[in-house]
Amino acid sequence: MDAVFRIAVQWLHVTAGVLWIGGGFYTILVQLPALLASPAAARGAVMPSLVPRQLNYTFRVAEFTIVTGLLNLFVSGRAQELTRLDTRWSWAILAGIILTVGIYAASRATVGRWALRLIEIGPLAASGDAAASAQMPLLADRIRRFGYVQITVGALILLAMVTARFS
Numbered sequence: 136m137d138a139v140f141r142i143a144v145q146w147l148h149v150t151a152g153v154l155w156i157g158g159g160f161y162t163i164l165v166q167l168p169a170l171l172a173s174p175a176a177a178r179g180a181v182m183p184s185l186v187p188r189q190l191n192y193t194f195r196v197a198e199f200t201i202v203t204g205l206l207n208l209f210v211s212g213r214a215q216e217l218t219r220l221d222t223r224w225s226w227a228i229l230a231g232i233i234l235t236v237g238i239y240a241a242s243r244a245t246v247g248r249w250a251l252r253l254i255e256i257g258p259l260a261a262s263g264d265a266a267a268s269a270q271m272p273l274l275a276d277r278i279r280r281f282g283y284v285q286i287t288v289g290a291l292i293l294l295a296m297v298t299a300r301f302s
């Protein structure tokens with residue numbers, strides 16, 4: 136029974152992590168460039184229904200990854216190693232936790248706000264407002280640059296987790 140519970144927790148955690156970090160790769164490498172290549176009017180029309188859903192997806196799946204990750208610590212039976220920090224496993228997991236919490240908090244503080252601002256000014260830009268039109272690419276560029284940081288950190292978290300698994 137214990138083994139079934141461990142498998143379930145690990146499966147939920149890995150699946151959530153893949154959905155979170157994979158979603159980030161898709162957003163930055165596919166969706167954002169496609170949006171930027173679209174005419175302003177089409178972009179302005181689609182963003183209000185796209186962005187809130189996307190933020191909701193990203194943050195909920197990130198929170199689920201964190202919760203199942205913490206649960207995973209305990210079902211692994213190795214959580215106490217984190218209090219001693221004397222194994223490669225403990226350092227890998229600690230690095231993973233710091234990177235995860237850091238990127239989650241940074242995303243909430245930055246990219247969430249920028250994306251909501253894009254929705255506000257999207258319709259203005261589409262209707263010909265010059266200031267809004269000038270601000271759109273700047274915001275999109277910030278989001279894109281932050282996105283690259285996010286996917287790099289995501290790849291490092293995966294490295295930390297796989298290192299833990301083989302430690």
Ligand code: HEM
Nearest residue numbers: 149152156201204205207208232235292293296297299300
């Ligand atoms: C608070 C943050 C996190 C904690 C506490 C945590 C904890 C853990 C633990 C304890 C394991 C089991 C390691 C072992 O087998 O000994 C694990 C595995 C794993 N975690 Fe996390 N994790 C966190 C965040 C993440 C994130 C954000 C991702 C997504 C990129 C992720 C992806 C994985 C994967 C893919 C594995 C399986 C590795 C393998 O079996 O090779 N984790 N995690």
